[in-house]
Amino acid sequence: MNDILKSLIDIVGDKGVSNAPEELWFYARDPGVLSPHNPDYVVAPKTTEQVQKIVQLANREKIPIVPMGNGMALTGLVIPLKGGIVLDMKRMNKILEVNEKARYAVVEGGTSQGVLKAYLQEHYPHLRHSIPDAPPTTTIAANVALHGQGRLTNQYGFNSDMVTGMEIVLPTGEICLIGSPSLGPYWFSKGPTLPDLSGLFLGWLGATGVITKMGLRLYPNKKIREVEMFVTDKVELVPEILYKLTHLEILEDVNVWFQPKPLMFVGNFHVTIYFNGDTEEEIEFKRKMIWDSLQEFIDSKDGGFMNVQYMKGMLLQMPQRGIADFADVPKGGGFEYSGPITIIEHFPQYAAKVVELAKRYDILYASSARLISGGHCMMFSISFAFNRSNPGMMKRVKEALDEATTFALEMGGIPWKPNFMEQKMTMKKMDPNALNLLQMIKKNLDPEGIMNPGNWEVN
Amino acid sequence: MYKLKFNEKVCATCPSSDCLLKCQYMTFSGHKEAHAEIMKVVRGKDSRVLHECTTCYACEEYCKRGNHPYYLICERREEKGMFTAARPITNQWINMTEMQGKFLVGDVKDKALSCCYIAELGDLGTGEIFKDVAAAGAFGTEFMCPAVHTHFARMSVVKERLPLVIDNFRRLGVKEVICLHDECYGTFTSIASAYGIEVPFKPVYYMDFLLQRMKELRGKIKPLNITAAYQRPCSNRLIPDKLPLVKKILNLIGVKLPRRVYQDENCLCCAEIVRSISGYKLADDLQKRNIDDMLAVGAEYCVFNCPACQSSLSEKVSKRGLKPVHIIDLCKMAIGEKERKVA
Numbered sequence: 192m193n194d195i196l197k198s199l200i201d202i203v204g205d206k207g208v209s210n211a212p213e214e215l216w217f218y219a220r221d222p223g224v225l226s227p228h229n230p231d232y233v234v235a236p237k238t239t240e241q242v243q244k245i246v247q248l249a250n251r252e253k254i255p256i257v258p259m260g261n262g263m264a265l266t267g268l269v270i271p272l273k274g275g276i277v278l279d280m281k282r283m284n285k286i287l288e289v290n291e292k293a294r295y296a297v298v299e300g301g302t303s304q305g306v307l308k309a310y311l312q313e314h315y316p317h318l319r320h321s322i323p324d325a326p327p328t329t330t331i332a333a334n335v336a337l338h339g340q341g342r343l344t345n346q347y348g349f350n351s352d353m354v355t356g357m358e359i360v361l362p363t364g365e366i367c368l369i370g371s372p373s374l375g376p377y378w379f380s381k382g383p384t385l386p387d388l389s390g391l392f393l394g395w396l397g398a399t400g401v402i403t404k405m406g407l408r409l410y411p412n413k414k415i416r417e418v419e420m421f422v423t424d425k426v427e428l429v430p431e432i433l434y435k436l437t438h439l440e441i442l443e444d445v446n447v448w449f450q451p452k453p454l455m456f457v458g459n460f461h462v463t464i465y466f467n468g469d470t471e472e473e474i475e476f477k478r479k480m481i482w483d484s485l486q487e488f489i490d491s492k493d494g495g496f497m498n499v500q501y502m503k504g505m506l507l508q509m510p511q512r513g514i515a516d517f518a519d520v521p522k523g524g525g526f527e528y529s530g531p532i533t534i535i536e537h538f539p540q541y542a543a544k545v546v547e548l549a550k551r552y553d554i555l556y557a558s559s560a561r562l563i564s565g566g567h568c569m570m571f572s573i574s575f576a577f578n579r580s581n582p583g584m585m586k587r588v589k590e591a592l593d594e595a596t597t598f599a600l601e602m603g604g605i606p607w608k609p610n611f612m613e614q615k616m617t618m619k620k621m622d623p624n625a626l627n628l629l630q631m632i633k634k635n636l637d638p639e640g641i642m643n644p645g646n647w648e649v650n
Numbered sequence: 651m652y653k654l655k656f657n658e659k660v661c662a663t664c665p666s667s668d669c670l671l672k673c674q675y676m677t678f679s680g681h682k683e684a685h686a687e688i689m690k691v692v693r694g695k696d697s698r699v700l701h702e703c704t705t706c707y708a709c710e711e712y713c714k715r716g717n718h719p720y721y722l723i724c725e726r727r728e729e730k731g732m733f734t735a736a737r738p739i740t741n742q743w744i745n746m747t748e749m750q751g752k753f754l755v756g757d758v759k760d761k762a763l764s765c766c767y768i769a770e771l772g773d774l775g776t777g778e779i780f781k782d783v784a785a786a787g788a789f790g791t792e793f794m795c796p797a798v799h800t801h802f803a804r805m806s807v808v809k810e811r812l813p814l815v816i817d818n819f820r821r822l823g824v825k826e827v828i829c830l831h832d833e834c835y836g837t838f839t840s841i842a843s844a845y846g847i848e849v850p851f852k853p854v855y856y857m858d859f860l861l862q863r864m865k866e867l868r869g870k871i872k873p874l875n876i877t878a879a880y881q882r883p884c885s886n887r888l889i890p891d892k893l894p895l896v897k898k899i900l901n902l903i904g905v906k907l908p909r910r911v912y913q914d915e916n917c918l919c920c921a922e923i924v925r926s927i928s929g930y931k932l933a934d935d936l937q938k939r940n941i942d943d944m945l946a947v948g949a950e951y952c953v954f955n956c957p958a959c960q961s962s963l964s965e966k967v968s969k970r971g972l973k974p975v976h977i978i979d980l981c982k983m984a985i986g987e988k989e990r991k992v993a
Contacts, residue, residue: 424738455746459738471969475934482930488736489929495736498922500961 195252199234199276202244207235207282218259218277222518223527224577224589225267225610228274230257235279239358239366239403242278242300246401247364249276255644258397260301260333263325265527266610268337268396272645278401280330286310287404288378294318294409295355297378300332300402307331308509311409319343319412321350324510332402337608338394340561340570342465342509343410345437345444348564351393354381355406359392362400362637370406378406391632396608397643399636413467416443417474418506419481421462423494426539429460432494433535435484436464437566441477443467447569448559449542451549452520460542461497463506517557523578525585529592530572530607531599532563541571544598549575552587570607611645618649652809652845654725660717661692669709669719674918675932676702688719691726700727704928705734705801706919707887710840718844720800727803735926740802747798749814753790755822762824763787766831767794770957774978775830777987778870779863783828792818795837797885801923812837813847820850828854832956836888857895857955860981864902870985873904876951878980879944879972880907881963882917883956890915899977900953903984908947912940922962937963941970953977
């Protein structure tokens, strides 16, 4: 047994460490198109102190360390590009506190979306958090570390905007509290009115530290959730439709999607509109406001509401399970998407690009945009499904995604959860002084360059 | 392309203009105005009828002279390039129901049990009542009656697809097709006849079949002793002679149908298509009046014939304390095959 393995076992016990090839195989890959790369060790800590000791060891020995939630980002963000230790956080899954009146929860860094959802349903049924449409096993900390979105993103912004404090193990091993918990026992603010240090970690994809605890805003869980779906065949009308809808300021979530299969969806753009309320009267009032806001499109016959009664159960699922079905349309269970954040008025250009790429690369597309912060911007997903046993198809998907990122950058958009190549493309386009600042922060926080190396790496 | 068999003289000499005067959604000052408007439609001129019709099918029933005013309105709308609902919704229906070779056919011999393109019908057509025909199901767009496209004024789609559907059944070698959906039976009888499309098999209305089977199963029936309201679907307007079957079946299984305002010829549509065509205000009003009326006569159950009506109204009637149930399930409850529904 080598010294590193022995040291890791000393920290977490022999059941929390592995370098067995069959386990490393799983930690070498994710469901996307990037090539796998083996780690040397997988470690699953149970406490912050164990995380600290592992990071100190890695820093001392200059071993790469990759913090991992559930590994479902699809863009290879936890593939250990330079080997080293994968820090599997899933055993740190305790809900530490719910402050009902202040509406926040404090959870450990490996707590999954599903665990928090189930806990709130059982103990605080009138509270909820912003659940992304990813499998429920995905973790809350990983989601905010990549600026994820969820069901409440239209109302309250990126899920990372909902963070109310963090405990971080820095790359040099210090345990650091961010926001109001740095001053007292309450986890109600990640920054304001202090300088907001959370920005040193949110969006960094684990390249500046390990989130071991975090506070998260909770929101009222209304008794009734409802959904309407507006359909148009004129892509140029989509930005105006969304503008009218967001003017209402009553919508929980708004998604715009289009796809060529099944046939009933061909040629149309579907706006799924979620809203909620505590009484039937409130729901009906909101429904009427939604319909009235789009009356001009109904009158011109350019758009209309479709009957969703038969698909309502599926639409109201959180997370929506049907999304994963897309991966199996070409059989072989693979899909990956580029999800640039962009302004809504660019929807028509992005939509045209998706169709063009799919045609040119002969691959199957689906696209779904989610509005952020009442329409200030949107996440526009350019999704392609592929067969894992078809390397040619995977190569075409990868090239199409690269081209999509180039297009997004040309359009002034920001790539979301970019893979390491897309990060390089982004940094190349970035204002040089902003890039210098990025480099300065990374170097100071992670002088040995051990944290998720290959990601947000300036040199 | 098939042409509507329509006789202008029949309308020109109509003494009643019932097709429009009885309409629940358009009002006319009297026979003179109604007659003038339908004659505009007949002669291919613009008429407010073409803009205001909600596509409830009822004028097919109101016209006692068999001149198919509803099909004519749909033809004229399409000729003028009009859309009743939004263009993308219209196209969605056309795309969704296109034949793609994805159909299911069971052990079909002389008889087929038509499940149209409605999955729920497959579940309904089972058990003791359907034991001799349940295995002979035919499901998919290849076997779907295309009457729904009349709502969207796309008679060209109806005329193009109906002969194909009929031919698909013919190729199964069936002598009889038991239609579990009113719309299918209405299409094979009323629409096919109106357009001179030959139907080389005998369409059997499922309520005829149901009544016969319940008579045969009389010994197993335990009267339900409940009070219900019946939601008559739009497509039943194409086959009004079949309306009495509902009362006969419900009477046989101990279901009381108190007389209510919106029944028989005065029934109200489930309003889901109306929502697409005329907007939520009319649809909400129809649904509210309809459910108020059901409750006013003391109904406990809302009995459906059409799964589409059931889908659009079930949640709404449930919220107001009524139990939604399909008439076949009600029969299954009566012979002890199904639990009594709880709203």
